[in-house]
Amino acid sequence: MTRISVSKNSGTARSAHTDEYLIKDEPYYEPIGQEIAVFEAAFHQQLPVLLKGPTGCGKTRFMQHMAWRLKRPLITVSCHDDLTATDLVGRYLITANETVWVDGPMARAVRTNAMLYLDEIVEARKDTTVVIHPLADDRRVLPIEKTGELLTASPEFSLAISYNPGYQSVLKDLKQSTRQRFVAIEFNYPAAALERKIVRRETGVDEAMAERLVKFAGMTRNLKGSGLDEGASTRLLVHAGKLMSTGIDPRTACRTAVASALTDDPEMIAAVNELSASLF
Amino acid sequence: MNLSSLTAAELEARLDEALDPVLSSRRTAAPLARALAGIERTNQDFVLKWVDIIIKTNSEMAYQFAARAPEAFRLMNLPAIEAWIIHAMDVYDKQGLYPGCSAFGQLEAFAAETAEAAHSVTLDEIRHILELFVQGLAGRPLKVEADPETYTDTGTLFLPVRLYQFAERPDNFRLYKAMAAHLWAQTWYGTYRLASGAPSLTETLAAFREPEKALRLIHALETVRLNALIARELPGLYRDMQELQQLIGEVRYPAAWEQAIQRLTKPKAGVSDSLALLPGLYEGEVPAPFCFQGRLMPERAQHAMQERLTREKELFREALAQSSNESAAPSPDTESASKEKSRQYSVEQVPDPDHPGQFTFMLMLDGQPVQPLADMRALMNSIVQDLGQIPEDYLVAAGAGGYRRQADEKRPEDVWKGTYHEEGAFLYNEWDHRRNHYRKHWCVLREINVHPAHEPFVARTLAKYRGVLPQLRKTFEALRGENKLLKKQVNGDEVDFDALVEARADMQSGMELSERLFTKLQKFERDIAVMFMVDMSGSTKGWINDAERESLVLLCEALEILGDRYAIYGFSGMTRKRCELYRIKRFDEPYTGQVQERIAGIRPQDYTRMGVTIRHLTKLLNDIEARTKLLITLSDGKPDDYDGYRGEYGIEDTRMSLIEAKRAGIHPFCITIDEAARDYLPHMYGAVNWTLVDDVRKLPLKVSDIYRRLTL
Numbered sequence: 005m006t007r008i009s010v011s012k013n014s015g016t017a018r019s020a021h022t023d024e025y026l027i028k029d030e031p032y033y034e035p036i037g038q039e040i041a042v043f044e045a046a047f048h049q050q051l052p053v054l055l056k057g058p059t060g061c062g063k064t065r066f067m068q069h070m071a072w073r074l075k076r077p078l079i080t081v082s083c084h085d086d087l088t089a090t091d092l093v094g095r096y097l098i099t100a101n102e103t104v105w106v107d108g109p110m111a112r113a114v115r116t117n118a119m120l121y122l123d124e125i126v127e128a129r130k131d132t133t134v135v136i137h138p139l140a141d142d143r144r145v146l147p148i149e150k151t152g153e154l155l156t157a158s159p160e161f162s163l164a165i166s167y168n169p170g171y172q173s174v175l176k177d178l179k180q181s182t183r184q185r186f187v188a189i190e191f192n193y194p195a196a197a198l199e200r201k202i203v204r205r206e207t208g209v210d211e212a213m214a215e216r217l218v219k220f221a222g223m224t225r226n227l228k229g230s231g232l233d234e235g236a237s238t239r240l241l242v243h244a245g246k247l248m249s250t251g252i253d254p255r256t257a258c259r260t261a262v263a264s265a266l267t268d269d270p271e272m273i274a275a276v277n278e279l280s281a282s283l284f
Numbered sequence: 285m286n287l288s289s290l291t292a293a294e295l296e297a298r299l300d301e302a303l304d305p306v307l308s309s310r311r312t313a314a315p316l317a318r319a320l321a322g323i324e325r326t327n328q329d330f331v332l333k334w335v336d337i338i339i340k341t342n343s344e345m346a347y348q349f350a351a352r353a354p355e356a357f358r359l360m361n362l363p364a365i366e367a368w369i370i371h372a373m374d375v376y377d378k379q380g381l382y383p384g385c386s387a388f389g390q391l392e393a394f395a396a397e398t399a400e401a402a403h404s405v406t407l408d409e410i411r412h413i414l415e416l417f418v419q420g421l422a423g424r425p426l427k428v429e430a431d432p433e434t435y436t437d438t439g440t441l442f443l444p445v446r447l448y449q450f451a452e453r454p455d456n457f458r459l460y461k462a463m464a465a466h467l468w469a470q471t472w473y474g475t476y477r478l479a480s481g482a483p484s485l486t487e488t489l490a491a492f493r494e495p496e497k498a499l500r501l502i503h504a505l506e507t508v509r510l511n512a513l514i515a516r517e518l519p520g521l522y523r524d525m526q527e528l529q530q531l532i533g534e535v536r537y538p539a540a541w542e543q544a545i546q547r548l549t550k551p552k553a554g555v556s557d558s559l560a561l562l563p564g565l566y567e568g569e570v571p572a573p574f575c576f577q578g579r580l581m582p583e584r585a586q587h588a589m590q591e592r593l594t595r596e597k598e599l600f601r602e603a604l605a606q607s608s609n610e611s612a613a614p615s616p617d618t619e620s621a622s623k624e625k626s627r628q629y630s631v632e633q634v635p636d637p638d639h640p641g642q643f644t645f646m647l648m649l650d651g652q653p654v655q656p657l658a659d660m661r662a663l664m665n666s667i668v669q670d671l672g673q674i675p676e677d678y679l680v681a682a683g684a685g686g687y688r689r690q691a692d693e694k695r696p697e698d699v700w701k702g703t704y705h706e707e708g709a710f711l712y713n714e715w716d717h718r719r720n721h722y723r724k725h726w727c728v729l730r731e732i733n734v735h736p737a738h739e740p741f742v743a744r745t746l747a748k749y750r751g752v753l754p755q756l757r758k759t760f761e762a763l764r765g766e767n768k769l770l771k772k773q774v775n776g777d778e779v780d781f782d783a784l785v786e787a788r789a790d791m792q793s794g795m796e797l798s799e800r801l802f803t804k805l806q807k808f809e810r811d812i813a814v815m816f817m818v819d820m821s822g823s824t825k826g827w828i829n830d831a832e833r834e835s836l837v838l839l840c841e842a843l844e845i846l847g848d849r850y851a852i853y854g855f856s857g858m859t860r861k862r863c864e865l866y867r868i869k870r871f872d873e874p875y876t877g878q879v880q881e882r883i884a885g886i887r888p889q890d891y892t893r894m895g896v897t898i899r900h901l902t903k904l905l906n907d908i909e910a911r912t913k914l915l916i917t918l919s920d921g922k923p924d925d926y927d928g929y930r931g932e933y934g935i936e937d938t939r940m941s942l943i944e945a946k947r948a949g950i951h952p953f954c955i956t957i958d959e960a961a962r963d964y965l966p967h968m969y970g971a972v973n974w975t976l977v978d979d980v981r982k983l984p985l986k987v988s989d990i991y992r993r994l995t996l
Binding site (some may be wrong): 103234275282 | 410412413414416417419420421422424466518519520521524614777778779784801805
């Protein structure tokens with residue numbers, strides 16, 4: 005005789021300690037507009053949030069900052085095209101002589117009243133994104149078919165997703181039924197003065213260097229649509245700045261951290277390198 | 285083996301025969317033969333081979349080549365001579381006999397250039413890099429073109445074809461960069477900017493006794509100003525420019541210039557400062573030019589600017605009208621038209637937070653700032669770049685009717701009405717197998733819409749094939765595939781409980797535990813983009829044309845079921861100057877009534893020049909993202925065009941274009957009804973990439989079936 009026992013609640017025990025998801029030190033974040041106030045309001049009104057914006061403009065950092073500010077554990081899922089609903093909700097695993105239910109990040113976040121952040125949601129397959137629907141409207145529940153449970157989210161639970169509308173591909177678009185459940189906050193690259201401040205603060209380069217880096221980013225953003233899908237993001241500037249602050253020559257830092265990271269097209273790389281060379 | 289050289293007499297006989305059409309009693313082959321008799325046998329063979337090849341294009345060109353060949357062997361090695369021949373032939377192709385002959389004549393210059401090629405940089409290699417570079421710097425995108433003079437008309441940077449001044453290649457590239465940057469600076473820092481009310485640069489210069497000298501002076505003054513700006517804004521670039529200049533020798537300014545330099549290097553100096561300084565320095569000498577400064581061509585710049593300003597003014601006013609229509613709440617009564625007129629646009633200067641002392645412009649509607657769309661923003665920036673501001677009269681939204689851009693635009697249909705032009709056309713190379721080289725920009729191709737036919741052709745076809753349609757649909761539905769849950773997998777998303785129970789039982793009874801304990805969802809995805817290229821040549825007239833159209837109807841039915849992305853283009857044309865591609869269905873277009881009318885409207889046209897068509901469709905397919913890309917040709921015969929595009933030439937060019945397509949990751953396939961296809965299609969498409977439908981009446985059903993098997 006084979007004995008299969010299903011233990012429904014062992015998942016709760018596993019994920020009870022959420023300390024590992026709590027952010028203790030304040031993550032550095034410079035607000036561009038009203039986003040902090042809007043997010044807090046949405047959190048208190050139990051509305052899910054959609055963060056829109058190009059890559060590397062600070063969406064993930066913003067989430068970390070908000071989790072710290074609201075003192076909630078932050079569970080982040082980076083979505084990819086092989087992500088299934090099972091991966092999000094949970095699955096049975098087998099141990100010696102029994103099967104054990106293990107919560108996925110979604111179930112865990114609901115059980116522990118955490119902040120659930122699905123990064124780059126459009127990368128996930130469309131049928132996967134649908135599982136967030138019951139959590140993202142006023143029901144705020146997560147039905148788990150496999151165990152027959154219905155998890156109800158407490159007021160502290162919050163859901164946020166991010167999305168980069170810059171992709172031209174029709175396959176990478178968000179369904180109306182998904183997007184119309186969210187409060188959308190738009191992000192963009194910060195204005196030059198603010199971006200300089202961020203680069204200085206994050207990398208420790210001096211004002212003159214930060215100014216040139218930001219100017220360089222502006223040049224690459226001029227090329228958007230003429231061979232570059234995106235200009236250099238604030239994140240890339242920070243990378244370049246960090247390399248410089250450890251003594252790497254600025255042209256080399258820009259070449260490796262920015263030009264080659266942006267594109268593989270040799271002519272574009274050459275042009276971007278010439279642009280950085282003209283500044284440093 | 286050492287073959288002995290041909291004697292003068294032998295050579296004369298060969299040349300006499302070959303060059304007969306261009307020889308006369310005054311111009312015989314004898315002197316050519318005497319000169320050629322002195323060179324080695326392999327070289328003689330080389331000359332004779334090329335004479336034969338060139339004769340196929342033009343006999344006089346062949347004569348010119350033979351006459352210069354001995355000299356060429358003295359100056360260059362074989363590959364360089366071949367390059368010289370190809371260059372001259374290109375010139376002939378593009379400009380005709382006389383320039384072609386003189387290209388052969390400039391043998392020494394060519395040899396000298398080749399010798400310098402090791403360290404020279406050509407504009408062609410780096411044109412795109414320079415374009416991206418200046419676009420990245422700032423301002424409106426500028427084109428880069430080759431020209432004997434180095435200057436800009438504020439829309440295009442004209443640069444030399446090739447630079448070899450410096451002994452090192454990187455320095456020659458730097459010189460290109462410095463030239464481009466200097467010309468860009470003229471457009472960005474306002475050398476030609478028109479202050480409102482002030483006389484234009486040409487008018488100012490004309491007032492001097494020697495306008496030419498005044499022009500050189502103003503250029504020198506502007507160069508001082510622009511260098512200072514570049515030094516401030518782009519220090520790395522400035523360093524490059526100065527290092528380059530130092531290789532040649534520093535530019536020294538006369539003592540009288542000291543004050544002028546002080547004034548011009550101030551951050552706020554403008555072109556007005558240069559103009560103000562001009563009279564005071566006019567009597568003195570002109571400082572030597574910088575190696576990168578080129579020339580100032582105020583007339584051309586003014587002309588290009590005027591044209592652009594007129595165009596942009598209209599476009600801008602039109603855009604204003606459009607945006608105010610969109611933002612205006614629809615009011616029920618038409619009387620409010622007068623009210624709408626009161627909506628007032630204005631532009632406000634706001635200090636630029638990022639550049640202290642500079643301003644950005646904000647568009648206001650009735651005192652409220654409005655966010656212009658990206659293209660309107662670009663338009664505004666371009667206007668400000670030319671004028672330094674947005675004048676009042678630009679801010680009046682255009683009335684109904686608007687700017688008729690069509691009026692002076694050249695339309696593709698005009699080429700058939702006697703006014704030949706290449707505006708809006710695509711230029712493609714063509715492979716000449718005899719020369720073993722491409723003919724550059726040889727074919728002129730245009731995309732044209734098929735004239736839709738308002739007849740129920742599709743309905744008629746569907747009725748005709750009523751009997752087989754359900755079967756066809758079923759076959760393709762089966763192909764569509766679905767997601768499948770696979771059981772007993774080595775790994776997967778879920779535990780396969782049935783397998784687990786079985787495995788446990790096996791283990792209990794002492795057997796080996798199976799590893800296959802999971803279920804896995806297999807996702808079925810067909811990621812195919814297919815391009816159909818339909819022969820619309822004159823030879824398809826009649827039932828072949830009908831069969832082609834019916835095939836397309838059935839194909840569309842099938843493809844709609846499958847969900848594959850597809851496009852349909854017809855091709856025809858006459859001579860290389862009029863290659864035409866008829867749009868029937870684009871990739872991004874759904875299968876609508878309009879597409880059906882276009883299928884019905886497919887009519888036999890002229891000839892079949894296949895190479896250029898394949899090259900263009902390859903380009904279109906490249907823009908599509910799909911795992912599998914197919915290019916399927918429906919054809920009724922060999923490639924054939926009016927101007928000698930037939931036989932081996934046409935086949936070899938088509939073959940080359942297909943090789944290019946394969947290199948781009950596209951799978952070409954050909955469906956033909958030509959029974960002689962066996963002789964040439966395997967050579968063009970490869971042994972297995974074609975199929976023959978011997979009965980035209982079967983074509984419509986066969987095509988869908990072939991497609992099904994192809995993508996299984």
